[in-house]
Amino acid sequence: xxxxxxxxxxxxxxxxxxxxxxxxxxxxxxxxxxxxxxxxxxxxxxxxxxxxxxxxxxxxxxxxxxxxxxxxxxxxxxxxxxxxxxxxxxxxxxxxxxxxxxxxxxxxxxxxxxxxxxxxxxxxxxxxxxxxxxxxxxxxxxxxxxxxxxxxxxxxxxxxxxxxxxxxxxxxxxxxxxxxxxxxxxxxxxxxxxxxxxxxxxxxxxxxxxxxxxxxxxxxxxxxxxxxxxxxxxxxxxxxxxxxxxxxxxxxxxxxxxxxxxxxxxxxxxxxxxxxxxxxxxxxxxxxxxxxxxxxxxxxxxxxxxxxxxxxxxxxxxxxxxxxxxxxxxxxxxxxxxxxxxxxxxxxxxxxxxxxxxxxxxxxxxxxxxxxxxxxxxxxxxxxxxxxxxxxxxxxxxxxxxxxxxxxxxxxxxxxxxxxxxxxxxxxxxxxxxxxxxxxxxxxxxxxxxxxxxxxxxxxxxxxxxxxxxxxxxxxxxxxxxxxxxxxxxxxxxxxxxxxxxxxxxxxxxxxxxxxxxxxxxxxxxxxxxxxxxxxxxxxxxxxxxxxxxxxxxxxxxxxxxxxxxxxxxxxxxxxxxxxxxxxxxxxxxxxxxxxxxxxxxxxxxxxxxxxxxxxxxxxxxxxxxxxxxxxxxxxxxxxxxxxxxxxxxxxxxxxxxxxxxxxxxxxxxxxxxxxxxxxxxxxxxxxxxxxxxxxxxxxxxxxxxxxxxxxxxxxxxxxxxxxxxxxxxxxxxxxxxxxxxxxxxxxxxxxxxxxxxxxxxxxxxxxxxxxxxxxxxxxxxxxxxxxxx
Numbered sequence: 001x002x003x004x005x006x007x008x009x010x011x012x013x014x015x016x017x018x019x020x021x022x023x024x025x026x027x028x029x030x031x032x033x034x035x036x037x038x039x040x041x042x043x044x045x046x047x048x049x050x051x052x053x054x055x056x057x058x059x060x061x062x063x064x065x066x067x068x069x070x071x072x073x074x075x076x077x078x079x080x081x082x083x084x085x086x087x088x089x090x091x092x093x094x095x096x097x098x099x100x101x102x103x104x105x106x107x108x109x110x111x112x113x114x115x116x117x118x119x120x121x122x123x124x125x126x127x128x129x130x131x132x133x134x135x136x137x138x139x140x141x142x143x144x145x146x147x148x149x150x151x152x153x154x155x156x157x158x159x160x161x162x163x164x165x166x167x168x169x170x171x172x173x174x175x176x177x178x179x180x181x182x183x184x185x186x187x188x189x190x191x192x193x194x195x196x197x198x199x200x201x202x203x204x205x206x207x208x209x210x211x212x213x214x215x216x217x218x219x220x221x222x223x224x225x226x227x228x229x230x231x232x233x234x235x236x237x238x239x240x241x242x243x244x245x246x247x248x249x250x251x252x253x254x255x256x257x258x259x260x261x262x263x264x265x266x267x268x269x270x271x272x273x274x275x276x277x278x279x280x281x282x283x284x285x286x287x288x289x290x291x292x293x294x295x296x297x298x299x300x301x302x303x304x305x306x307x308x309x310x311x312x313x314x315x316x317x318x319x320x321x322x323x324x325x326x327x328x329x330x331x332x333x334x335x336x337x338x339x340x341x342x343x344x345x346x347x348x349x350x351x352x353x354x355x356x357x358x359x360x361x362x363x364x365x366x367x368x369x370x371x372x373x374x375x376x377x378x379x380x381x382x383x384x385x386x387x388x389x390x391x392x393x394x395x396x397x398x399x400x401x402x403x404x405x406x407x408x409x410x411x412x413x414x415x416x417x418x419x420x421x422x423x424x425x426x427x428x429x430x431x432x433x434x435x436x437x438x439x440x441x442x443x444x445x446x447x448x449x450x451x452x453x454x455x456x457x458x459x460x461x462x463x464x465x466x467x468x469x470x471x472x473x474x475x476x477x478x479x480x481x482x483x484x485x486x487x488x489x490x491x492x493x494x495x496x497x498x499x500x501x502x503x504x505x506x507x508x509x510x511x512x513x514x515x516x517x518x519x520x521x522x523x524x525x526x527x528x529x530x531x532x533x534x535x536x537x538x539x540x541x542x543x544x545x546x547x548x549x550x551x552x553x554x555x556x557x558x559x560x561x562x563x564x565x566x567x568x569x570x571x572x573x574x575x576x577x578x579x580x581x582x583x584x585x586x587x588x589x590x591x592x593x594x595x596x597x598x599x600x601x602x603x604x605x606x607x608x609x610x611x612x613x614x615x616x617x618x619x620x621x622x623x624x625x626x627x628x629x630x631x632x633x634x635x636x637x638x639x640x641x642x643x644x645x646x647x648x649x650x651x652x653x654x655x656x657x658x659x660x661x662x663x664x665x666x667x668x669x670x671x672x673x674x675x676x677x678x679x680x681x682x683x684x685x686x687x688x689x690x691x692x693x694x695x696x697x698x699x700x701x702x703x704x705x706x707x708x709x710x711x712x713x714x715x716x717x718x719x720x721x722x723x724x725x726x727x728x729x730x731x732x733x734x735x736x737x738x739x740x741x742x743x744x745x746x747x748x749x750x751x752x753x754x755x756x757x758x759x760x761x762x763x764x765x766x767x768x769x770x771x772x773x774x775x776x777x778x779x780x781x782x783x784x785x786x787x788x789x790x
Contacts, residue, residue: 079210080277081108081220083115083171084197085261085356086708087227091132091175092192094384099172099376101354103219106166111206113159117142118199121177122192123149129178129486132193137170139163146177152196159202170358178384183480185471188386198225201277212309212318215337221258224278229263231255232272233282233547234315236289237327239269239537244565246331247284247543248533248550250322252560253338254282255551261356261708265547266699267540275316283315284322286330298323305333343559345526351394351463352558356708361392361463364502373496382470382492385477390467393500397461397513397522398741401505401751403758405456408503409435409468410449412495417444418474419491428467429458449499456505462519462556462712466500506751509739511686512677514730518556518714523576523686525557532567534579534587541695545702546580549690552706574682580690582698594676594689595665595717604667606694662717662735671720671729673701678717679737697723 085100117134127147134142141157177191204210212218223229231254237243251265266272270293272281283290287301295313298306298321305324311317322337324330350360359376362368375391409427423439434454439445454466470492476484509516509523516522524531533550536542550561563578569587579590584601591598667674673692680687692698701721704710710728713719717733738756742748757764 079111079204079207080201081204082197082201082223082225082227082277084195084200084227085223087197087262088709089173089195089197090192091173091177091195092189093388094177094188094191094386095175095380095382095388096177096193097172097174097389099170099358100356101168101358102171102222103168103355104164104166105209105212105214105217105220107206107211107213108204108209108220109164109166109169111204111209112161113164113205113209114203115141115157115159116154116199116201116203117157118152118154118196120148120152120194120196121146122190124180124182124187124190125149125193126178126180126486131176133172133174135170135172136163137165146175146193152199154199168354178485180485181480183385183477183484185385185473188384197223197227210317211311215307215309215320217309217318218254218280218320219257221260221280222278223260223262224276227262229258229260229278230273231258231263231265231280231282231547231551233265233267233284234270234272234293235267235543236269236285236293238267238540238543240327241537241566242327243285243330244535244537244543245563246327246334248535248547248563248565249331249338249560250282250284250334251547252550252554252563253334253341254280256341256554256558256560259352259355259555262706263548263551264703264706265544265551267543267547269540272315275318280318280320281315282320282322283312284330284334286326287323290321290323294321301325305329305336307333307337338560341560345528345559347396348558351520352555353392353463357392361394363394363396365396365507367504368502370500370502371496372494372498372500375500377494377496377498379496380494381490382472382494383488383490385472385474387470387472387492387494388467389494390465391500392463392465393502394463395459395461395505396507397516397520397526398507398509399459399461399505400508400510400738400755401503402457402459403755405459405503405505405755407454407456408501409452409454410499410501411437411447411452412449412498413470414446414493414495415439415444415470415472416491417442418476418489419444420473420475423473424471425452426469426471427452427454428469429454429456430460430464431467432458434458434466460519460712460715461513461516461522468494470494504747504751506755507742507748508752509741511679511737511739512717512733513715513736514675514677514688514717514719515715517553517675517677517688518711521553521555521557521561524553524561524563524578524688525559528562529575530562530564532572532575532577533563533565534567534569534572534577534581534590535565536581536585539582539585539695541699542581542585545690545698546578548702548706549578549580552711572680572687574680574684576685577680577687578690579687580698580702582695583691583693586689586691590687590689593681593687594678595662596676597664597666600666604693606672606697662733665718665731667720668722668729670722670724672697672723673705673721674718675705675714676718683737 083102089098091098115134119132125146127145130146132142132144132146133140136159139160141159142155144155173195175193177193179187179191212220221229231251233247233251235243235247238247247267255263273279275281283293287297290301291297293314298308298310300306301323302325307322310319310321312319312321322330322333324333347365348363350362352360354360362370370393372391375393377389377391380389411425415423419439419442421440421442425437425439426433427435434457435452437450437452472492474491476487533546535546550563553561569590579586583604586601591600665676675688675690677686677688679685690702692701700723704723704726705714705721710721713728713730716730718731720729738752757767
């Protein structure tokens with residue numbers, strides 16, 4: 001009887017699912033947001049159609065109800081490669097594009113492969129007029145209508161032989177989306193499709209595709225189902241002073257080799273998590289230390305430096321082993337590994353962002369004219385209401401033109417007679433509006449190198465995202481007849497002959513400047529000397545945090561960070577330095593030097609300001625400040641400052657004459673991780689402190705801040721992180737020191753002075769008055785000397 005029950009129940013379930021698919025869900029305009037939680041895998045694998053790109057046969061129907069939640073998640077294959085570099089790839093608006101590179105080993109490129117694709121979209125998207133496409137190396141693999149509103153839909157597609165290649169492969173996802181019923185500009189903000197990282201991956205048929213054969217194959221580490229990358233170090237001698245520098249240097253090199261946007265490191269003395277996609281196990285130590293841990297010691301490890309990929313029984317396949325007869329030999333093995341990754345400290349042509357964004361943005365040091373075609377923007381014709389595209393450019397760490405600098409976009413575009421006056425073209429820099437050009441004439445127009453001034457106020461060291469948006473108003477959209485939202489009549493075109501003109505700008509370093517640290521790894525990325533790194537070796541969490549930080553800095557700098565973890569705090573002297581430890585272990589004097597009281601070592605604890613049920617202290621304080629605003633002279637000043645900032649993007653700091661004295665910094669309640677920077681006592685470099693109340697919070701905070709989305713928010717003199725609310729707060733410096741980085745040049749000093757005076761209006765006004773008085777006095781003396789004397 002039991003044998004008959006299971007087939008019968010399976011048949012009934014199949015009939016029920018078929019009946020459910022035949023019925024159309026009622027149309028629902030309930031507002032919704034992209035799903036943030038991953039969806040469990042379906043009970044059965046997605047069906048694969050014989051023809052590529054046929055969505056009717058390839059898409060697995062969404063499962064709902066208890067039956068969908070019951071199956072357990074299947075084990076992840078070693079030959080699986082998750083595709084998304086970041087967890088939050090959302091294609092929003094009427095047109096959207098994301099592209100990046102994916103590294104494959106020769107075995108992966110040669111193996112038959114199947115692409116699994118999962119996504120969910122807003123219910124207001126019209127599937128008959130909207131499509132999602134995914135291509136690899138220029139070959140379209142996925143081309144389906146956007147029609148997954150209730151849950152994550154999954155589909156499987158065969159990747160044709162010869163499409164994948166060893167090394168870097170271009171991945172491109174683009175969406176064309178239209179609203180079901182609404183033709184307004186506002187409705188375009190309701191359109192989104194979210195690509196699910198857990199449901200989007202490549203399965204390779206050959207077992208060898210899941211194993212690394214060469215050290216260089218570590219570039220193919222990829223990501224986990226949550227779009228993270230993790231290196232797990234096993235270091236039996238981690239508490240030895242001689243081991244710290246080679247381990248940190250290796251972490252720096254591995255981070256630079258992988259270049260993944262959300263990578264972190266974990267250091268243990270004996271154990272490592274099981275191997276899997278997005279995870280790498282690294283075992284490093286002397287032959288004597290590793291012999292009890294490894295199933296078999298690599299040949300020659302007792303006599304010479306050895307670096308090898310092994311399939312080890314305790315740690316699993318594709319384990320990187322780096323060993324030698326002693327730690328000096330291990331250090332030599334590490335340096336040999338780093339040699340191909342090193343680059344000169346001279347100027348680099350581009351910043352490397354291709355593992356999460358393509359193409360790599362050019363690094364601009366002086367006057368440059370950059371064509372849109374070279375920045376990754378092709379000629380695009382558009383039939384919707386709000387066109388949007390973006391590109392990236394990079395500026396160096398000593399960029400100093402955010403108060404006066406102005407770039408120019410020379411726009412080649414055209415719009416049809418349907419586009420009405422009132423439409424406009426906007427340019428954003430790092431999410432901030434930088435320019436607006438209204439369209440004031442009807443009848444259509446061809447724009448040939450239309451100059452659009454773009455303020456450089458929002459440029460930061462490192463790469464900067466510049467977005468171009470065209471808001472197009474038409475009479476047909478005002479009428480919005482049935483089917484008008486899906487019209488394919490083109491109304492706007494952007495040509496790839498458009499250019500971005502970057503001017504010569506002032507170059508001088510600022511101290512402190514955490515934005516330069518996060519953007520380019522400065523000053524640690526350009527130092528030829530070894531940087532002292534102070535880390536508490538007794539805490540694996542502190543070592544893990546230091547490894548994550550150095551890997552992040554190496555990616556930003558484009559070269560391994562040259563460092564020395566054996567330097568005693570008392571021997572730092574006048575050098576640049578980094579400290580990574582819990583607050584109680586920060587070296588004496590260093591905490592005070594970066595602007596924090598020594599009393600924080602005892603007052604800042606893991607439970608300080610812990611949020612309890614109800615409103616937090618910070619929330620309550622903000623609420624009362626809002627209530628009492630305007631009731632005192634301080635409230636009036638605060639309101640004035642907010643109005644100036646909101647209306648003119650000007651703060652009261654602009655009107656100061658002298659630089660203020662830095663107040664001591666104390667974290668707000670709930671803030672449990674921080675990065676702080678300040679000049680060293682000799683004024684010849686900077687000290688950067690990374691700390692938290694406990695070892696656990698230090699590792700968790702560093703891992704969170706090292707993610708791509710958070711890392712670019714690191715700026716000012718102090719950046720704090722609240723792990724409960726995930727809020728990042730930046731404290732800007734009041735006392736900034738300018739340090740020469742360029743050879744003597746009157747032109748550069750003129751630009752530096754122009755930027756400084758633009759940022760200090762009162763000083764500029766006083767200088768103007770003084771110069772006017774001097775000019776008037778000189779004129780009076782000159783005229784008196786020339787005049788006729790009676």
